[in-house]
Amino acid sequence: MSTTLHEPAAPFAEPMELLRGMLEERYAVDTDRLTRMTVHAALPQQFGRDMRTLAVQTAYLRQGIAETAHALRRMSEGTYGRCVDCDKAIPLGRLRAAPQATRCVPCRRRKPYGAFTAAARPVR
């Protein structure tokens, strides 16, 4: 009787693929929403939204898309999952809740606004 030993995958490989899938899906959904919102903004009736609301919503979406793209770039560069401030590993639970996170919780608390400070939105 022989026993086949399966090499376990790298401990972080599977969650990383899951996170990559989450980020890619978010990127696609937000890009689609931004496209539709941009089309709506150009229509005379703007689907019941005023221009200011549309401007805030599109700015919010653009920021989210930028954060998602940044996270995907960090994945390809191999720096994803490490805090940009202290260089410690960001816990998997935090990445699952906010896959675009660039900081661990203690560093985020010290610096609530990150690289994208133009809009009044805390970095998750």
Ligand SMILES: [Zn+2]
């Ligand atoms: Zn940190």
